[in-house]
Amino acid sequence: MYEIDPSRTDLIEEFDRNPGGPHGAELALAVNRLRLGPMGERFIIVCTRRGREWAVGRMPTARGQPVELLEGLVFDDYAAAAREVFRLRWRAATGRDAASRGRSGSRGTAP
Amino acid sequence: MKTIVGYASAWSVAPGDTLDVKVSTYGKERYTAELVRVVCGDDDPDRGIYREEKVAAPFAGDYPGRTQTMAAGSYVVAPDPEPLRRLAGFTVQAWIFPTTPLAGEQGLIAHWCARSPRGFALIVDGNGALALRTGDGTGDVRETGAGVALAARRWHLVSASFDPETGAVRLHQTTPGTAVEAGHAATAAGRGAYAPVADASAPLLMAALPSEEGGVRRHFNGKIDRPRVTARPLSSDEVVALAWDPAPHEREAALVAGWDFSRDIGRARVADVGFNALHGHTVNLPSRGVKGFNWTGREQSWRHAPEEYGAIHFHDDDHYDAGWETDFSYVVPDDLASGVYAARLGTDDDEWHVTFFVRPPRGAATSRLAFLASTATYMAYANYRWQLREHYAEVAETYWTTLDKGDAFLQEHPEFGLSTYDTHFDGSGVRYSSRLRPVLNMAPKTPLWSFNPDTHILGWLEEKGVGYDVITDEDLHREGAGLLRRYRAVVTGAHPEYHTTRMWDGLRGYLSRGGRLAYLGGNGFIWRCAFSDEMPGVVELRRAEDGIRYRDEEPGEYDLEFTGEHGGLWRRLGMAPQALVGVGTVAVGFDRSGFYRRTPESFDRRVAFVFDGIGDDEPIGDFGFLGGGASGSEIDAADPLLGTPPHALVVASSVGHSADTWLVPDETGFHHSAMDGVQNPRVKADMTFFETPSGGAVFSVGSIAWAGSLPCDGYDNNVARLSENVLRRFLAPEPFAMPE
The missing domain is CATH 2.60.120.200 (Jelly Rolls)
Known part of the structure; x- marks a missing residue:
């Protein structure tokens, strides 16, 4: 099975440039890899105001538990929230930080 | 965070009927209620198309809040x-x-x-x-x-x-x-x-x-x-x-x-x-x-x-009827026009629309056109949780899990029950889905799937001044072709996926008597479902054999318990949708949509009315709110082997589908490396028209995304134009003639 090469920071840059895709072949593999992690504790996006505000959260592991919203990760741009989710999942999958770039429209207010 | 939800005792009501509205609040001592008519439920602020109209109703006012509970588990x-x-x-x-x-x-x-x-x-x-x-x-x-x-x-x-x-x-x-x-x-x-x-x-x-x-x-x-x-x-x-x-x-x-x-x-x-x-x-x-x-x-x-x-x-998460106490009742007045309505409930930081459908007085029609609300489909998708539970949802739909308020509420409230797209806690598939509970995705201001995209069609009808009655799948199931025969034309929603045999027969009966059917959606007429005469308000499915689904059906259990009929795809039952509306589902893809190009058959004079005002080479629907195009999400094509009538005209076909648009399982007996929208010529929607021997006609676009293109540019675009051309002709009295 495909595993992400943590040294391929060029993939992070490619994602940052165009989070909505379509992606190049290697990045498409990496994105699918990041989308196939376990459901529990998956980093996700929560729309808190339609078309205006998105927070990054984390799926709980059990029925009935609330979705956890991560402090400070609220965005007024969907693409910025997607970049953050990509970055968090990259770190979870590879163990390495993936400092994102180009988070235009983001603002660091608490949810 | 949601602080108010509710549901009604029925989804379809007629003048004179009493609707009981049941409400639960969370941490709120008061709430307000008023009646609104729902015109377009898409509340994306950048689109500016949301529209609801206040209607006077005796129940309007201020109410004490209370938390009502539900208990799942059979x-x-x-x-x-x-x-x-x-x-x-x-x-x-x-x-x-x-x-x-x-x-x-x-x-x-x-x-x-x-x-x-x-x-x-x-x-x-x-x-x-x-x-x-x-x-x-x-x-x-x-x-x-x-x-x-x-x-x-x-x-x-x-x-x-x-x-x-x-x-x-x-x-x-x-x-x-x-x-x-x-x-x-x-x-x-x-x-x-x-x-x-x-x-x-x-x-x-x-x-x-x-x-x-x-x-x-x-x-x-x-x-x-x-x-x-x-x-x-x-x-x-x-x-x-x-x-x-x-x-x-x-x-x-x-x-x-x-x-x-x-x-x-x-x-x-x-x-x-x-x-x-x-x-x-x-x-x-x-x-x-x-x-x-x-x-x-x-x-x-x-x-x-x-x-x-x-x-x-x-199952410990089976559910049928929440059984909440009624907060207020509404006797539908005789002069209330048929349409989609909602009891709009509000707290100081949240709102909820208890949505219902008002049909014309029983036995009567108040318009020449009926909008057939896909309530069997709305029920099948009620409180769907694939984004919360389904491991492959992100790679199936090519997205990052994105929840709205309703989804987050459902995650905290497993007792609100499951949809037929979910699996039980024990891993078995869900077969029953009920409307006798708050349905967090059957209201305006919810994500564009199941109910809410259908309001793009309602908004368009209103914008063009085309009068319509609203009837529902449950009405069609109970009353059959007799209900439809009051109308010169019937228009579907964007995704009329589930049909009981009685509904199917009702539509066939309507077409055999000169009815005109405009299928403005995709993935329609796909699965056989069943209603129970004894237990109203619930749909049953058995996902037999294949089809787009998140679970397999249990072997040996393909027969519906409500009717004893074999469940599954109508295609696998020998009654493919192509034989009803000319087209049937061939592919799904949720990242980007394509658009249509006219075919040589579109220049046949039989369909000149369809393309009035549309250029010969004009791309049709290269815009839209679902994937940026009119052909997408789930798309249907003609197939003579599956029953598309020989005289049907495929007047436009779609192009521009993505590498993440895939043939559906029922189209691929053997998975291969060229199943996607870039490589496979079968991945397309066919816009199809045919006449019937009794003077009726069928027009199908074969795409869920079609309706999401109607509102673009103030409802002034070639998808809206073409759709209006079809409806105007379908509403005219002149019979259609079969081609020689």
């Missing part, structure tokens, strides 16, 4: 089991097929008083083993456990007996062997402290235990078959003989009750074939028509070998 209740109140010694037994034996204590068969503990309860204990709990009402509660965990998804014969002379309790837990697995048995002995429950109001429960508060808890996940209670301790040989005997009352004179779940499949009723008629009923729709302990595989339908389908499959 079980059987046999009320007032009078003979059990006199029980001294006993044996309780059943075949069981536990699916989550290690998920904590679960009730199997219990006549138990929780407040002053007495009676008996056969349970799966906290260690996953069979146990018998007894109590004598003095505070002496004893439990004897088999000590060996039950195996998941294996049939076991379990029994427990109590001897009143000695106080001895004996347990037997047997798993029959198979050709490849050894059988095993466990026995245990102990002492009980038993006195029968004397309270006449205490029912016998199966698959749950009574709670001290008067409800039920400790639901069992799995199947139970041939439960019996006998008024004496039986030997293990007697237990086995009784377990295999379908007529236990003829074998055992001391039989108190012997329930036969193979009777009354499709109903709530549970029949006792013993002497005492301790009939019961199911609660919260467990699954019936399921394979019993003695299923041989020689027959695949419960109708053909009911004696092999004597099990009920219970």
Whole structure:
């Protein structure tokens, strides 16, 4: 099975440039890899105001538990929230930080 | 965070009907209510197309809030089991097929008083083993456990007996062997402290235990078959003989009750074939028509070998009717125009639209056009949770999980029940989905799937001044072609996916009598579903064979319990949608949509009306709110082999589909490396038109995304233009003529 090469920071840059895709072949593999992690504790996006505000959260592991919203990760741009989710999942999958770039429209207010 | 939700007693009402609205608030002491007519429910602020209109209603006002609760989990209740109140010694037994034996204590068969503990309860204990709990009402509660965990998804014969002379309790837990697995048995002995429950109001429960508060808890996940209670301790040989005997009352004179779940499949009723008629009923729709302990595989339908389908499959997250108390009622006035309406409920930080459909007065039409609201489909998708639970949802839909307020609320409230797209906690597929509960995705201002995209069509009709009545799938199911014949034309929603046989026949009957059908959607007429005459407001599915789905159907259980019909895709039933509307689903892709180009057949004079004002080479629908184009999400194509009429014209086909748009499973007998929208020529939507011999016609766009293009540029675009061309002609009195 495909595993992400943590040294391929060029993939992070490619994602940052165009989070909505379509992606190049290697990045498409990496994105699918990041989308196939376990459901529990998956980093996700929560729309808190339609078309205006998105927070990054984390799926709980059990029925009935609330979705956890991560402090400070609220965005007024969907693409910025997607970049953050990509970055968090990259770190979870590879163990390495993936400092994102180009988070235009983001603002660091608490949810 | 959601602080208010609610639902109505019906989705379809006519003038004179009474609608009961049931509301629950969370942390709010007051809420407001008013009536609105829903015109377009898409509230994306960048689009600026949301529209609702206030309508005067007597219920408008301010109300006290309260939290109403729901309880998921199915079980059987046999009320007032009078003979059990006199029980001294006993044996309780059943075949069981536990699916989550290690998920904590679960009730199997219990006549138990929780407040002053007495009676008996056969349970799966906290260690996953069979146990018998007894109590004598003095505070002496004893439990004897088999000590060996039950195996998941294996049939076991379990029994427990109590001897009143000695106080001895004996347990037997047997798993029959198979050709490849050894059988095993466990026995245990102990002492009980038993006195029968004397309270006449205490029912016998199966698959749950009574709670001290008067409800039920400790639901069992799995199947139970041939439960019996006998008024004496039986030997293990007697237990086995009784377990295999379908007529236990003829074998055992001391039989108190012997329930036969193979009777009354499709109903709530549970029949006792013993002497005492301790009939019961199911609660919260467990699954019936399921394979019993003695299923041989020689027959695949419960109708053909009911004696092999004597099990009920219970789930701790089954749900049917929330049963909330009514906050206010609304008598639909005679002069209220047909349309989509909602009781808009508001707290200081949240709102909820209890949405319903007002049809014209019964027996009448108030417009030449009917909008057929896809309520069977809305029900099938009610409270869908794939974004919360489905491992492959992100790669199937090419997205990062993105929840809205309603989704987050559902995650915290598993008791709000599941949709037919979900799996139960025990991993089995969900077959029933009800509207008798708040449905968090059946309202305006919700994500664009199921109900809300249909309001793009309503918004367009309103913008163009095309009058319409609203009727629903449930109305069509009940009234058939007679309902549709009042209309010159019928327009569907964007995704009319689920149809009962009566609905299908109603549409065929309408077309055979000159009706005109405009199918402005995709993935339509795909699955056979069923409604119950006995239990209204719930849809049943069996996802037989193949199709786009998140789960396989259980082998041997492809037949619907409500009707006895074979479930699955209409295509696999020999009645493909191509034979009804010219096109049927070929592909799905949710990242980007394509657009249509005219075909040479579009220049046939038979369809000149369709393209009035549309250029010869003009791309059609290269814009839209669903993937940026009019052809996408789920798309349909013509196929003469599947029944597209030979005189049908494919007047436009779509192009520009993505590498993440894939042929559906029913189009690919053999997966290969060219199944996507970039490589495969079958990945396209066919815009199709044909006339019928009785002067009617069918027009199909074959794309869910089509409706999402209607509102673009103030509803002034070629998708809106073309759609209006079709409707105007369909509403004209001149009959269509079959081509020579």
